[in-house]
Every structure is written in C-alpha cells, then in structure tokens.
Amino acid sequence: GAGVSQTPSNKVTEKGKYVELRCDPISGHTALYWYRQSLGQGPEFLIYFQGTGAADDSGLPNDRFFAVRPEGSVSTLKIQRTERGDSAVYLCASSSVGGSTGRGTEAFFGQGTRLTVV
C-alpha cells in the first residue's frame, strides 16, 4: 500500500480481555517495528521484525505481549489479559532495509491504534 496501515484505529476493551492489533506495512518493506506511546511521552520500542522473524523483542514489557509476522508482511500484536496500564497508542512502522548495521533504515509510521482498557 501507499503507507503503513493499522487497524483498528480505536479499540476499547474490558480489563482481562484479549486484543489483536494489526499492521500492514509499506509494500516491499522487510523491516517492521511496533512501538507504544503513552500520553505525553515519546514512542517506546516494543519489537522489531526482519522478514518473518523477531530480530529484537527486548521492548516487550512482559509475556502478555506477543507479536507475529507469519508471511513477512502483515503483523499482529497480541495482548493477553489486558490491564488498564496497557492503555496507550500502539504504533507500527516499516522500513526498506534492515540488518545489524542499521544503515539505510528510514522508518515510516502508521496512524496508530488507540487502545483503551476499561
């Protein structure tokens, strides 16, 4: 697609429920990232995929968070047993080049999914 697309735009869920957030990256981008932004803060890194594999998941806060990218394109961020503290905007980004050097990796962001846990 023309840009990074995230669905849904907004999600309200009850505490304890399971949610899935979807990201469709820019066509041809091999690298995909998830970030979380709390009110008044900058985005914080969660996980990075290069192709189908999670190259760096050091930002996932705990084992309730999991992400997949089975075909190397669309990714789903999954949150189990949601808590009120999970409320935030979840941002997805993609870039055309990955790799350990980090060179040539301008990232482009989607519009985000605003998750509210009540």
Place this chain on the structure above:
Amino acid sequence: GIQVEQSPPDLILQEGANSTLRCNFSDSVNNLQWFHQNPWGQLINLFYIPSGTKQNGRLSATTVATERYSLLYISSSQTTDSGVYFCAVTQRGGGNKLTFGTGTQLKVEL
C-alpha cells in the same frame, strides 16, 4: 541504552517567527530522524539525517554526529506547524530500533 534529550520542551511562537529545536544524544548513532506529530497523532517524517544538512521548504536540519547533536530549523512558522517534534536515533551497535527523544511541543499562534 542511548539517551536522547530535546530542547526546549515547550515553545510558543507568533506566526511568521523562526525557531531552532535541538536534539542531544549520548552515544554514537547510525541513523537520526526528525518527526512532526500532528494533533491527530500521526508521525510525519521530516528528515532522515544521520549527518550533514538538509533543507525542505521552510524546514532545514543539521546533524553533527561527532558532537552528538542535531538541530531543526523552522522559518516563517505557520499555525499548521503546531504539534510535537520528535528526534529519534538508532544507536550504533544497537540494531535498528529507534529511541525517541522527549519531544518539543510547539504552538504557533496568529
């Protein structure tokens, strides 16, 4: 991990004024990007500038990687420039993840 600090944290300008936003980072970087987050939350790419100087219309940016800082210049500001400006870097040897700065909240008034 790398620390990224931006200044000033808040800025109010009259339309037509110029401003300089600063980004300091604590370690060597591979990449540096400037973003504008509009009131709807969308992060808009302004510059991909790991080093050197770039210009795009009323905006320009300079990164001096050896001294670990970057500057974003906004000239002849407009009300549509309002929002939060973020600097983000990838740490050398730290993979591809972006570490964001604290942001500068800009408000341009008529």
